[in-house]
Amino acid sequence: MNFSQKLVDHGCKITFVNTEFIHQRLMSSMAKQESLDDSPIKLVSIPDGLGLDDDRSDLGKLCDAILSTMPFILEKLIEDINLNDDDKITCIVADVIMGWALEVGSKLGIKGVQFWTASATMFALQYNIPMLIEDGIIDSNAPFLFGTEGFPITKGTFQISPSMPAMDKGAIWWSNIYDPTTEKKIFKYLVHCMQNSNLTKWSICNTTYELEPGALSYVPKLLPVGPLLRSYDNTNGTVRSMGQFWEEDYSCINWLNQQPPCSVLYVAFGSFTLFDQNQFNELALGLDLTNRPFLWVVRQDKKMTYPNELLGSKGKIVGWSPQLKVLSHPAIACFVSHCGWNSIMEGLCNGVPFLCWPYFTDQLYNKSYICDELKIGLGLNLDENGLVSRWEIKKKLNQLLSDEQIRARSLELKEMVVNNVSEGSGSSNNILRFVEWLKS
Structure with missing residues (x-):
């Protein structure tokens, strides 16, 4: 959808074809937005x-x-x-x-x-x-x-x-x-x-x-052609992109505004990751043990029970977040992520270190890429029960947030990646090449 918007900006008209199942989720998440009748992106489904x-x-x-x-x-x-x-x-x-x-x-x-x-x-x-x-x-x-x-x-x-x-x-x-x-x-x-x-x-x-x-x-x-990022109207903060599965909870931005700079742990695992109740408990208790403010995305379609210890914590839990706006907020200290590629690109563009918790498919390689090649994150280890324990979560978060070299590399990469979307740079030129080919 972000790429479609780039093409629209260059004068293209888009018919965006989705499966009916996904289409319905998109339309439901956009229920409170303005009419799409005049949009240059026409949403259809099969x-x-x-x-x-x-x-x-x-x-x-x-x-x-x-x-x-x-x-x-x-x-x-x-x-x-x-x-x-x-x-x-x-x-x-x-x-x-x-x-x-x-x-x-x-x-x-x-x-x-x-x-x-x-x-x-x-x-x-x-x-x-x-x-x-x-x-x-x-x-x-x-x-x-x-x-x-x-x-x-x-x-x-x-x-x-x-x-x-x-x-x-x-x-x-x-x-x-x-x-x-x-x-x-x-x-x-x-x-x-x-x-x-x-x-x-x-x-x-x-x-x-x-x-x-x-x-x-x-x-x-x-x-x-990356990074392909969502576009916002800076006058009122509304979203131009339409590619969301669930309605976003913007109350988390107001909450972030009240937190100190570089203090908040952002925890989000995308639209597919599944935890059982035991692992969910360990994650919740690990966040509580850090004694830091955290913003945790827990999808509303996953019915999990929160441990009692979390009730008095410093955290905020939302069903879905405007992730790019969250990651760009000065209060965010790190990103606890499933290492999906889009999340990686959004984190890179905001200079945010990663605590890597891959679930499946390409996420396992992405974790190695972040930790071993880019050196801007840390991974988590399983205990004898096959769980990531609350103590491991606390330990690695403390280690990550105290590592000034990881933060410095994250900020260097941010500048390098974001420069690609400026006029005359690599990705911007590639989009122009593609549009010129389309128009010919």
Whole structure:
């Protein structure tokens, strides 16, 4: 959605196609905003193939349903628009995980590009699936690619290219979803989507040359256009971007205004992370033990019980936050994060150190990237019960907040990353290149 807004700023008109399930969540979160009738971004939706009561966190089942349902419906939607609408569809920008949309475009004579929402390194990883099989890094039980399992054969590290850091095999994202059947389905689906890379001139990525030089030089067609950040109207603080799953609680900004500079722990784990009650308790008690003010995002769809010790704490708990405004607030001291790529980019743009608590997929690699490559964060260790204990949380937070070198590096990276969006700089120029290609 942020990239769509960038294109709108350059005179493009956008038809934003979502699944009906996600579309409804977006519309619900925008219920109190102004009418979208005159917006240059037109929101439309198509079914994902699952029923209303189906579990969309079953990613394997979702992949199967998408591939059997959505291509045909998308093709019909585009045909209808081009037949009846004054604004014809002239290009398709498809999330890599919806790569089959490029096949639809090719069939209709419409050019397309891929959009990758994670790091350039993760794109390079899956771009090289055939090489991973050939080099014996992931397994193959059949002579054809669709017969492969996609799992690492041994433990250890490997390198995609000499220009890139070594990667732990456990960070191969499609093999750490914790359910082998689901992992196989996702891998098969991913291979199908990646095979459409040859249909594109560009693969657009929310990163910068300075952050991932090795991966970007290894995959020259990757066009870094990051950081892609939400836009705010500075006159009244309203949001231009429409890409939110839940309504944001702006009361947390007023609360932050009352806190001392660089004092607040910001804790948020994105839209997918799940904790059981025991781990939830340890997190709550760990935050309480620090005796610091904290802002904790706990989604309202997760019914958890808070320990009694938290009742008199210094913290504020909200269901969903305006994250970019929170991270840019001078009261924020650090970001306790699941290490999703968008959260990383937002944290980097505000010079905020990370306490890394990855959940699954690319988040495991992102944690290593933050701690070992960028050196702007710390990770957490499990105890003998497989939990991150309250004492570990307190210890690492105290260590992180007392490390002046981590804070200094965070501020250096902030300047480097944010400079990319200024006129005449890397990402800004790349967006102009893309728009010029679109208009030609």
